[in-house]
Amino acid sequence: MCSVSGDTVDYLAAGTCVIDASQAGDAEYAAAAQAQGSISVLQAPAFLVDSAPLSVTAGTRYSYQFDATGTPAPSYALGGGAPSWLSVSSTGLVSGTPPTGTKTFTYSVTAANAAGSSTAGPFTVTVSAAVTKADVSVSLTCPSGLTVGASGKCTLTVTNAGPAPAADVVAGAAVPALLKVTACSAGCTQLGGVLGWSLGTLAAGQSATLTITVTAGHAGTALVAAAAGSANPDPDILNNLAAATIKITS
Numbered sequence: 485m486c487s488v489s490g491d492t493v494d495y496l497a498a499g500t501c502v503i504d505a506s507q508a509g510d511a512e513y514a515a516a517a518q519a520q521g522s523i524s525v526l527q528a529p530a531f532l533v534d535s536a537p538l539s540v541t542a543g544t545r546y547s548y549q550f551d552a553t554g555t556p557a558p559s560y561a562l563g564g565g566a567p568s569w570l571s572v573s574s575t576g577l578v579s580g581t582p583p584t585g586t587k588t589f590t591y592s593v594t595a596a597n598a599a600g601s602s603t604a605g606p607f608t609v610t611v612s613a614a615v616t617k618a619d620v621s622v623s624l625t626c627p628s629g630l631t632v633g634a635s636g637k638c639t640l641t642v643t644n645a646g647p648a649p650a651a652d653v654v655a656g657a658a659v660p661a662l663l664k665v666t667a668c669s670a671g672c673t674q675l676g677g678v679l680g681w682s683l684g685t686l687a688a689g690q691s692a693t694l695t696i697t698v699t700a701g702h703a704g705t706a707l708v709a710a711a712a713g714s715a716n717p718d719p720d721i722l723n724n725l726a727a728a729t730i731k732i733t734s
Contacts (some may be wrong), residue, residue, distance in 0.1 A: 487537060527602030528554045529554035534593075536607045550576035550604060552595035563592035563603060586611045613687055617686070618650035621723035622712035624657075629731045632702040635666065638728065642712045645687025651715035653683040662706040662732055667697035683705045686714070700732040 519604050540546040550572075552558050560576045567589045570580035578593060592605030597649040621643050627636035640657060644650040659677040672694070673680045683692050700706075710726045718724065 486630070486656065488721065496717070500518050507573045507724070513596075515661060519528075525555065526597070526599035527555040529558040529595035529602040530593065530605045531602055531659055534604035536578070536605070537609070538607060539612060542584065542586065542611050544614075545579060545581045546609065547579040548591050550578060550595070552576065552602060552604075554595065554597045554599065556597050557709070558595035560600075561594050561636045563594055563605065565606075568589035581643045582611045585628070586714070588646045599693040614648075615649050616649045616716055617719050617722070618685070618686075618714055618716035619720050620650050620653060620712050620714045620716075620718055621645065621720070622655060622710050624708065624710040624726040626698075626708050626728035626730050628729075629733065630698075630702050630733045632703060632732060635697060635699045636730070638698060638708055640694040640696070640710045640712075640726075641691055642683060642686070642694070643691040644686040644688055647690060648716060650686045650716050651677040652715040653686050653692070654680065654714070655683060655694060655710070656680040657694075657708060657710045657713040659696065659698060659708055660706045662700065662702050662704050663730065664701050665696060666699050667695075672696075698730075700730070703734045704730050706732060708731045 518607055518690055529552045531550065531552045533549065536548040548558065560572045560574065562570065562572050569583060570578065571588070572578045572593055579663050582589065588608060588610050590606050590608045592603055592607065594603045597654070607674055617647065617654065623641045624638060626638040630636050640655060642653065642655045657679045665674060665677060668674060668679050671681050679696060686692060708728050708730065711724055
């Protein structure tokens with residue numbers, strides 16, 4: 485922390501410098517090596533870590549660990565203009581969750597001790613919208629063939645691949661006149677050969693299974709179509725449609 489040459493003490497770094505009288509060249513105390521004194525050398529703060537992130541997703545926690553040197557150890561404080569929901573700990577950790585509707589926020593951090601202070605920032609952080617996309621898809625299976633008068637069951641599977649929960653999910657199916665709808669799973673509405681379901685919210689990875697029971701009325705080829713969607717933006721609309729063919733023989 486220091487060096488001694490004759491009666492001169494040079495301070496090399498911050499900390500505590502212990503002076504031994506005999507080392508200091510004082511003849512009066514040359515035999516008293518135990519005679520010592522200490523001097524505290526102060527050092528103003530300087531930031532070592534201050535590259536804070538400049539983006540965060542809405543609804544998620546923003547945090548960054550600042551670090552500053554200094555003797556004595558500096559205390560940390562947010563500069564004026566920082567949002568009320570943001571805080572800094574005694575160790576320099578800045579954290580907080582941006583409230584809904586926040587687009588940007590700005591803050592700075594000051595490290596201070598008895599020798600002075602240093603400020604990092606200001607940092608302007610952009611708050612990006614939370615992930616809202618939900619990939620809703622539908623698959624459809626039906627009997628490949630029926631004879632006139634026979635019954636079969638078509639199954640619709642509606643799946644949300646995420647990443648966000650899918651809100652207000654709906655599904656529907658159109659059954660041609662060659663087939664008569666005799667039953668459908670709970671919650672369906674029916675208008676002739678058109679059926680619909682309101683499924684509410686599907687979590688990411690969740691599926692719902694729906695069924696339609698049909699009876700073959702006339703010979704021919706019947707094309708059953710199905711569709712599904714939600715209130716969320718869908719990154720792949722091609723998988724929102726499905727179809728199945730039933731060959732009806734007499």
